[in-house]
Amino acid sequence: MKTEELRYLQRLAELYPTIGKASTEIINLQSILNLPKGTEHFLSDIHGEYEAFSHVLRNGSGAVRKKIDDVFGHTLSNSDKRSLATLVYYPKEKIAYVKKKESDMQNWYKITLYRLIEVCKTTASKYTRSKVRKALPSDYAYVIEELITEKAEVLDKEAYYDSIVDTIIDIGRAENFIIALAELIQRLVVDHLHVLGDIYDRGPGPHFIMDRLMDYHSLDIQWGNHDVVWMGAAVGQAACMATVIRNSIRYGNLDILEDGYGINMMPLAAFAMEVYGDDPCQVFEVHGNPSNYNALEKELSRKMHKAISIIQFKLEGVLAKEHPDFHMENRCVLEGIDPEKGTVQLPDGSVHNLLDTHFPTIDWEHPYELTDGEKEVVERLSSAFRNCEKLQNHMQLLLDKGGLYKTYNGNLLFHGSIPLNEDGTLKEVEIYGETCKGKALYDKLEAYVRKAFFTVDEKEKKASQDILWYIWAGPNSPLYGKDKMTTFERYFIADKETHKEKKNAYYHLWEKEEVVNRMLEEFGLDPDEGHIINGHVPVHQLEGENPVKCDGKVIVIDGGFCEAYRNVTGIAGYTLVYSSYGLSLTAHEPFTSAEDAVETERDIVSNRVAVRYNPRRALVGDTDNGKALKERIQELKQLLDAYRKGVIKEKK
Ligand SMILES: O=P(O)(O)OC[C@H]1O[C@](O)(COP(=O)(O)O)[C@@H](O)[C@@H]1O
Numbered sequence: 001m002k003t004e005e006l007r008y009l010q011r012l013a014e015l016y017p018t019i020g021k022a023s024t025e026i027i028n029l030q031s032i033l034n035l036p037k038g039t040e041h042f043l044s045d046i047h048g049e050y051e052a053f054s055h056v057l058r059n060g061s062g063a064v065r066k067k068i069d070d071v072f073g074h075t076l077s078n079s080d081k082r083s084l085a086t087l088v089y090y091p092k093e094k095i096a097y098v099k100k101k102e103s104d105m106q107n108w109y110k111i112t113l114y115r116l117i118e119v120c121k122t123t124a125s126k127y128t129r130s131k132v133r134k135a136l137p138s139d140y141a142y143v144i145e146e147l148i149t150e151k152a153e154v155l156d157k158e159a160y161y162d163s164i165v166d167t168i169i170d171i172g173r174a175e176n177f178i179i180a181l182a183e184l185i186q187r188l189v190v191d192h193l194h195v196l197g198d199i200y201d202r203g204p205g206p207h208f209i210m211d212r213l214m215d216y217h218s219l220d221i222q223w224g225n226h227d228v229v230w231m232g233a234a235v236g237q238a239a240c241m242a243t244v245i246r247n248s249i250r251y252g253n254l255d256i257l258e259d260g261y262g263i264n265m266m267p268l269a270a271f272a273m274e275v276y277g278d279d280p281c282q283v284f285e286v287h288g289n290p291s292n293y294n295a296l297e298k299e300l301s302r303k304m305h306k307a308i309s310i311i312q313f314k315l316e317g318v319l320a321k322e323h324p325d326f327h328m329e330n331r332c333v334l335e336g337i338d339p340e341k342g343t344v345q346l347p348d349g350s351v352h353n354l355l356d357t358h359f360p361t362i363d364w365e366h367p368y369e370l371t372d373g374e375k376e377v378v379e380r381l382s383s384a385f386r387n388c389e390k391l392q393n394h395m396q397l398l399l400d401k402g403g404l405y406k407t408y409n410g411n412l413l414f415h416g417s418i419p420l421n422e423d424g425t426l427k428e429v430e431i432y433g434e435t436c437k438g439k440a441l442y443d444k445l446e447a448y449v450r451k452a453f454f455t456v457d458e459k460e461k462k463a464s465q466d467i468l469w470y471i472w473a474g475p476n477s478p479l480y481g482k483d484k485m486t487t488f489e490r491y492f493i494a495d496k497e498t499h500k501e502k503k504n505a506y507y508h509l510w511e512k513e514e515v516v517n518r519m520l521e522e523f524g525l526d527p528d529e530g531h532i533i534n535g536h537v538p539v540h541q542l543e544g545e546n547p548v549k550c551d552g553k554v555i556v557i558d559g560g561f562c563e564a565y566r567n568v569t570g571i572a573g574y575t576l577v578y579s580s581y582g583l584s585l586t587a588h589e590p591f592t593s594a595e596d597a598v599e600t601e602r603d604i605v606s607n608r609v610a611v612r613y614n615p616r617r618a619l620v621g622d623t624d625n626g627k628a629l630k631e632r633i634q635e636l637k638q639l640l641d642a643y644r645k646g647v648i649k650e651k652k
């Protein structure tokens with residue numbers, strides 16, 4: 001035996017100091033391998049829609065309802081099953097609703113408790129006892145364990161369960177207990193959550209989503225371009241910060257910054273009032289014209305919207321010039337403005353009339369230079385972002401649980417795309433003088449994201465922070481995946497041709513099997529078994545687009561959590577569930593409200609489409625975790641051998 005091997009086994013022996021202990025662990029691990037694989041749940045492009053997100057987590061994209069169907073089959077009516085499902089999603093609200101109508105609550109409690117216990121039993125049966133125990137609410141851990149574990153030695157099981165349930169009702173704990181069971185079912189139905197990016201922007205509640213993710217039991221996140229621009233804002237990258245503020249104002253969501261994160265917008269408001277006081281700022285209308293704003297607030301929002309947009313265009317011009325290798329010179333738009341004629345010449349040479357010609361802060365000799373007033377706004381806001389504890393905690397979660405991509409149980413997950421050439425080969429991208437492609441490109445960019453937060457070298461910090469802006473909107477950024485971001489054009493030019501953003505080759509080559517196979521192989525995955533799963537581009541269901549590409553090898557799950565994009569998607573998004581039976585895609589109807597969900601008992605799951613059935617039920621042994629467990633078993637067997645051969649001494 002080599003010395004390193006021996007040293008490793010000696011360390012293992014500290015954890016399993018006897019033949020007995022090592023043997024027990026082998027048996028335990030071996031039994032886990034034979035349990036069904038846990039269910040994975042994939043969500044993407046949540047875009048601040050907290051309520052819809054919360055609903056989908058509660059119902060596991062149909063996984064809860066499927067469990068109820070499995071447990072009760074034809075023994076319960078459809079309407080009873082629907083009621084039970086709603087109770088699992090919204091236990092508190094549903095109980096309150098039932099109380100208004102039901103005359104015999106004692107009886108309802110009893111029936112409901114029995115039904116929930118049955119669902120819990122089946123849901124828990126695919127996990128080890130110790131895993132279930134960890135998921136149990138501490139108040140009721142003991143009782144629930146009693147109720148969901150088969151009691152072989154109790155002769156009159158019915159009487160035993162009856163007495164427990166009756167006691168729960170008698171002592172007035174039925175409601176609490178029902179809530180605890182419902183939440184336990186929600187938790188056990190989904191073993192692991194994947195969030196494929198774009199948690200932030202457009203919708204009103206990204207901070208609530210982050211809070212919920214903070215205490216989610218098992219998760220990973222693939223950063224979206226919108227998440228990365230928030231990371232940029234959090235480290236004080238000024239162009240990213242201006243973008244985040246602009247997006248928040250544009251969607252009438254300043255509350256997120258002010259109330260959610262406690263970032264005071266007064267410096268920007270005061271500046272906007274001073275500089276754009278008489279300017280109606282018509283092209284900076286707030287999206288959706290929020291009804292909760294009064295006329296004055298709307299006017300102020302437009303001024304702030306314009307003020308921060310101009311700041312953003314200036315900062316972007318500076319960055320694009322500073323980093324020619326980013327190839328974002330087409331974002332140097334201000335220099336093309338002819339203030340006299342009221343036109344702009346875009347970097348492609350085309351000239352267009354401007355919809356707004358009032359630029360009081362632009363010095364035409366130096367169009368990208370911030371005025372003193374703008375500088376002060378940027379400095380004060382940047383300090384507020386950098387010092388916001390809650391924002392920093394949320395970003396820390398993105399760093400801890402997230403990355404630019406993930407390989408998990410044979411599948412490749414990322415938010416946007418993989419830069420490709422038209423011939424399907426991986427595209428070489430230059431980052432600060434180094435060219436890389438495919439996985440290496442992803443790895444390099446991810447390292448820069450982390451450096452942006454943690455490096456102490458000032459030069460490296462600035463370079464890394466600027467990369468965050470590149471990832472947000474750069475032409476070869478895998479997360480952005482389009483040739484340019486036409487934000488300026490959308491505000492200032494009527495001609496829609498100038499608004500077009502061309503998607504990179506990935507978005508049509510994803511139908512070509514040999515290209516998809518190559519991408520999977522690039523990330524070390526088996527192309528016969530694996531799938532690529534991504535979000536970022538809304539699936540235009542209304543135009544007949546299918547979220548499943550390349551015969552099921554690529555699955556696109558951005559479908560329209562984002563309300564603003566509902567007119568093209570037509571539905572409220574796709575989510576994916578990967579259980580031991582296979583992969584299934586769920587289409588969701590628009591979510592209205594929790595009250596509506598409780599009253600109408602609607603699942604908002606409009607249909608579930610199988611993408612792939614497993615030929616046999618997948619077991620833990622087939623998963624990545626299973627592979628790790630098998631390795632551990634091998635090591636433990638070597639340890640046993642070492643004990644038996646006397647190479648290592650037992651410590652009794
Ligand atoms: O419609 P909005 O919110 O103004 O956003 C438009 C911008 O958002 C983007 O689509 C990026 O956001 P997504 O990552 O959600 O697609 C840009 O390509 C586009 O310029």
Ligand SMILES: [Mn+2]
Pocket residue numbers: 198224225226415479536537
């Ligand atoms: Mn995106």
